[in-house]
Amino acid sequence: MSTELPTSGVPYLPAPVVAVVPENYVLEGARIRSWLLTRDHKRIALLYLASITFFFFIGGAAATLMRLELLTPNRELLSADVYNRLFTIHGVIMIWLFLVPSIPTTLGNFLVPLMIGARDLAMPRLNLASWYLFMAGGLLTLIALLAGGVDTGWTFYTPYSSAFSQTNVVLTITGIFLAGLSSIFTGLNFIVTIHTMRCPGMTWGRLPLFCWSIYATSVILVLATPVLAMALCLIGIERIFHVPIFDPAHGGDPLLFQHLFWFYSHPAVYIMILPGFGVISELIPCFARKRIFGYWFVAGSSVSIAFIGFLVWGHHMFVSGMSIYGGIVFSFLSFLVAIPSAIKVLNWTATLYKGSVSLKTPMLYAMAFMGLFVIGGLTGLYLACLAVDVHLTDTYFVVAHFHYIMVGGMVTAFLGGIHFWFPKIFGRLYPEWAGRIAAGFIFFGFNLTFFPQYVLGYLGMPRRYAGYPEEFQVLNVMSTAGASILAVGYLLPLVYLTWSAKYGKPAGANPWKAMGMEWTVSSPPPRENFHQVPVVTQEAYAYHEMTPQGGSGPILPMSRPGARIEPEWSGQ
Amino acid sequence: MPLGKGFRLLPESASNFAPQVDVLFWFLTAVSVFMTLLLCVLVGFFAIRYRRRNEDEVPPALPPRKWLEISCGLGLLGVFMVIFVWGAGLYVRMKQPARYALEIDVIGKQWMWKIQHPGGQREINELHLPLGVPVKLSMTSQDVIHSFGLPEFRIKQDVVPGSYSTQWFTPTKAGEFHLFCQEYCGMNHSAMGGKVVVMEPKAFEAWLAGVPVDDSPEARGAKLFVSYGCLHCHGQVAPTLAGLYGRSVRLSDGTVVTADESYLRESILNPAAKLVAGYPPAMPSYRGQLSEEQVTALVAYIRSMGASRGDDLRALPDADAPVTRPVNGIAPQDAAPIPPTGQPPQVTRPPFGEKPQ
Numbered sequence: 001m002s003t004e005l006p007t008s009g010v011p012y013l014p015a016p017v018v019a020v021v022p023e024n025y026v027l028e029g030a031r032i033r034s035w036l037l038t039r040d041h042k043r044i045a046l047l048y049l050a051s052i053t054f055f056f057f058i059g060g061a062a063a064t065l066m067r068l069e070l071l072t073p074n075r076e077l078l079s080a081d082v083y084n085r086l087f088t089i090h091g092v093i094m095i096w097l098f099l100v101p102s103i104p105t106t107l108g109n110f111l112v113p114l115m116i117g118a119r120d121l122a123m124p125r126l127n128l129a130s131w132y133l134f135m136a137g138g139l140l141t142l143i144a145l146l147a148g149g150v151d152t153g154w155t156f157y158t159p160y161s162s163a164f165s166q167t168n169v170v171l172t173i174t175g176i177f178l179a180g181l182s183s184i185f186t187g188l189n190f191i192v193t194i195h196t197m198r199c200p201g202m203t204w205g206r207l208p209l210f211c212w213s214i215y216a217t218s219v220i221l222v223l224a225t226p227v228l229a230m231a232l233c234l235i236g237i238e239r240i241f242h243v244p245i246f247d248p249a250h251g252g253d254p255l256l257f258q259h260l261f262w263f264y265s266h267p268a269v270y271i272m273i274l275p276g277f278g279v280i281s282e283l284i285p286c287f288a289r290k291r292i293f294g295y296w297f298v299a300g301s302s303v304s305i306a307f308i309g310f311l312v313w314g315h316h317m318f319v320s321g322m323s324i325y326g327g328i329v330f331s332f333l334s335f336l337v338a339i340p341s342a343i344k345v346l347n348w349t350a351t352l353y354k355g356s357v358s359l360k361t362p363m364l365y366a367m368a369f370m371g372l373f374v375i376g377g378l379t380g381l382y383l384a385c386l387a388v389d390v391h392l393t394d395t396y397f398v399v400a401h402f403h404y405i406m407v408g409g410m411v412t413a414f415l416g417g418i419h420f421w422f423p424k425i426f427g428r429l430y431p432e433w434a435g436r437i438a439a440g441f442i443f444f445g446f447n448l449t450f451f452p453q454y455v456l457g458y459l460g461m462p463r464r465y466a467g468y469p470e471e472f473q474v475l476n477v478m479s480t481a482g483a484s485i486l487a488v489g490y491l492l493p494l495v496y497l498t499w500s501a502k503y504g505k506p507a508g509a510n511p512w513k514a515m516g517m518e519w520t521v522s523s524p525p526p527r528e529n530f531h532q533v534p535v536v537t538q539e540a541y542a543y544h545e546m547t548p549q550g551g552s553g554p555i556l557p558m559s560r561p562g563a564r565i566e567p568e569w570s571g572q
Numbered sequence: 573m574p575l576g577k578g579f580r581l582l583p584e585s586a587s588n589f590a591p592q593v594d595v596l597f598w599f600l601t602a603v604s605v606f607m608t609l610l611l612c613v614l615v616g617f618f619a620i621r622y623r624r625r626n627e628d629e630v631p632p633a634l635p636p637r638k639w640l641e642i643s644c645g646l647g648l649l650g651v652f653m654v655i656f657v658w659g660a661g662l663y664v665r666m667k668q669p670a671r672y673a674l675e676i677d678v679i680g681k682q683w684m685w686k687i688q689h690p691g692g693q694r695e696i697n698e699l700h701l702p703l704g705v706p707v708k709l710s711m712t713s714q715d716v717i718h719s720f721g722l723p724e725f726r727i728k729q730d731v732v733p734g735s736y737s738t739q740w741f742t743p744t745k746a747g748e749f750h751l752f753c754q755e756y757c758g759m760n761h762s763a764m765g766g767k768v769v770v771m772e773p774k775a776f777e778a779w780l781a782g783v784p785v786d787d788s789p790e791a792r793g794a795k796l797f798v799s800y801g802c803l804h805c806h807g808q809v810a811p812t813l814a815g816l817y818g819r820s821v822r823l824s825d826g827t828v829v830t831a832d833e834s835y836l837r838e839s840i841l842n843p844a845a846k847l848v849a850g851y852p853p854a855m856p857s858y859r860g861q862l863s864e865e866q867v868t869a870l871v872a873y874i875r876s877m878g879a880s881r882g883d884d885l886r887a888l889p890d891a892d893a894p895v896t897r898p899v900n901g902i903a904p905q906d907a908a909p910i911p912p913t914g915q916p917p918q919v920t921r922p923p924f925g926e927k928p929q
Contacts, residue, residue: 248734352618378604385659394754460723465762544633
C-alpha cells in the first residue's frame, strides 16, 4: 500500500512522523515507465485521452480535405481514388478510433470508480491491456493509411471489399479487429466493476446516471462487437484464401455481409451515443442545481435503448433487396427505439423547470447537445419511415442525420464532459471566456456545415461522391464554409485546455458545487481515490439537500471537516 | 451529367410516387419543426426565467410526475405509429408493380449502366421512357453492388450481383432527370450516372424506331450457343439443356441444386464447381472468352428453352424462338416472332398508354 507509514524498525522507539503520501495520481511517479505500466484507471484514462485526441485530428484532417474537394463540382483538387480513400479512413478512424472509445475510455475510466466509491476498476491490468490493444489497432490502421489507405468505405460492403478492392483491406480490418477487442475488454471491465464494487449504500437506485449509461454501453460492447469481429474475419478469409463467402460469382451472398455488419453497427451507434446521454444527465442537474426529473425513467431508457437497438439493424438495408416484410418489421422497431431517447430529452427539459440555471461552458454544451441531438433524432424518423427512406437512403440526408447525432450529439457531450470534469482531472480551471467562445464557434460552424446537407440529400445528392452536378454547388460551398468555422472551434479547446492543464488557476475539490462522489475528493484525486471506504446515504442528485457552502455528498472524513462518522475500513 | 438545371431547394416531381412521398415528407417536417421549436422555446424560457440569481440559492425539490412521462411517451408513440403506417403503406404500393408495365432490363457494371428495351434497343447511361406509361426495371449487376437511383422520381433500389432486383414507377413529367449510382462501387462511383429522358408517347415511338436494334438477348444467346460449340456436346455426351432452367439437378457429390441464373452462369464460367452426376468433367471453362453480356445472353437463351422443344438440339435454334416472359403486357404465346437483325420490331401491340385488349 502506498499510504503505509514508515516505521523505525525498532519496537519501542516511536515511528518517525513522516508524510510520504504522494499528493495525487498525477504526481505519483513521473517517469514514462510509470505511466506506460500504470494500473491506475485515472492514468489509463489520460493515456486514452491523448490517443483519441490524436486520432480525432487525423480523421478531421481527412474531412477537411474532403470538404475542400467538394467546394467545386468537378474533381479539381483530388482524384476520385484519393477521395474514396479519404472518406473511408475518415469513417474508420472517427468511428472505431475516436467515437467508440471516446467517453467510455476517458471519462468512463476516470469517473466510474470515483462515482461508485471504488478504488479502481475491477480488472486494472485488463484496463491497461485494453489501451495497448487499442494502440496496436490504431497503429495498424495508421500503417494501412500510410501504405495507401483503403477505399471500401467504413462499411466494407461486399463483394467490393472481399473480391474487388485492391487496397489495404486486410491490414485495416486487422486494426479494427484489435480495437474492437480492446473495447470488449473495456466493456467487460465496467460491467464487473459496477456490479461488484459499489461502496456501501450505493444501491442501483443511487447510481449516477452516467454509470447507468456506461453500463448499458458496456453490455452492447460485449454482445455486439464479436459479430463485427467475425464479419471482418470472413472478409479476410475471402480475400486471403479465396473462399467465396460473399462473392456471388462463386456462390456467395453479398447481402449476408450486410446483415452481419449492421447487426453490430447499429448497436454500435448506440455505443456512440449512450455515454453522451450519461454526461448530459450529469451536467443538467448540476447546472440547474436540481435533481434529475424521473431518475428511473432516464436509467430505464438507457437500458431500453440498448435492448431495442439490437433489433433494428435492417433499417440500413431497406433498398438492399431485403424482403418487404422484413422492412416493415424493422421500420416499426426503429420507431419504437426513438421513444426512450425522447423521454430523456423530456426529462432533461423538465429538470430545468424551477431550477437555478447557470450558463457555464459545460451547460452551454449540454444545451447544444439537446438541440442538435433532437434535430438529428427527428431526421432519423424520416429514415425509419419506409417510403421516404427509399428516396433518402444513400444520400447526404443520411450523412447529415448521423453527423447531427454523432458530432452534434456525442462530440458535443464529450466536450461538455471534458470541460465539466477538467478541474477534477487536472486540478486546474480553464478560462471560462475561452470555453464560451469555442462553444459558440462549434455550434454555429456545425449547423452551417451539416444543415445544408439535409437539403442536398432531399435533392438527391448521393453519398461518397467526389464530384456532383453543378446545381448542388451553392449548398456544398455553405457546408465547406461551416466546416472551416467548426475546425477552428475544435482547435480552440485543444489549445486552451492543454495550456490550462499546466497553467490554469488551481481548482478546489468542487468548483461547480456539484453532487457526486467524485467531487468529494481532492482535485486531482489521490492515487487510491478514497482514503477510506465511503458510505452513501443520499440519492444521486440530492441538490435540494445541498448546504449553502457546497455539495453535501456522502459522509467522508477526509473531505468534510466536522463529519460525525469514521467508517470502519472494510478492507478491499 | 450536367442537365443544365439551376439552384433549387426541392427536387422536381417526375413520377406518380413523387407527390405521395413529398406529402409524407412535409408531414414529417411539420412534426419535426414543431418539436424542435417546442424544445427550444421551453429550454430557452427555463434558462432565462430560472437563471441563477444568487450563487448560494438552492431550489426546492419537486415531486415526481410520472403521468407527464407516460402521457408524453404514449403521445409520441401515437405520432410515430401514424408515420410508420403511412410510410409502410406507401412502400408496399411502391413494391407492387403495375400490371401492364413496360419491362426494361438494367445491368450495372463498374462504372456504367447498360439499359435494354424489350424490343432490343440498347442504351448506355441513358434511359428513354414514354410519359404516363408504368415502367418496371429488372436490374442486376455484373460485378459489385450498385444502386439505380432516380431522385426526381423518388425511387431507388440496390442492384446486386447474382440476383435480380426490381422497381417500378410511372413517369408523370416530360424532361430530363438525373440518374445516379447510389451505392459506393469503387473508383468512378461518382461518375456512374446519366439521365432519364421522358418523352411524349409519339416522340418515344419515333425514338425507338430510330435506334438500331440488335437481337434480343435470347437471339444473341442462340447465336453464341452455336458459335462457341456448345451444340456439339450438349444433348449428346453432355446434359441436355432443354427445360433445364428452374429444374433440380443432382450433382456428382450427391447434393441437389436448382438450375437458376446463378447456376447457369457458374456452369459456363467454372464448370468444375458443380459437376452433374453421371457425366464426365469434360466441359472447358469459358472464363476469359465470354464477356458478362455474352454470358447473360446465353443464360437468357437457356432460360428460353422450354421443355416442349424436346431433346433435339442438333437442329439450329431459330432466331424467332418465343421468349418466355411477358413483354408489354402480352403473354409469350401471343407475341409476334422476333424479327431478324437490322429490322425495326414489328410487334403488334397497342399504342403506348392503352392497355391491351
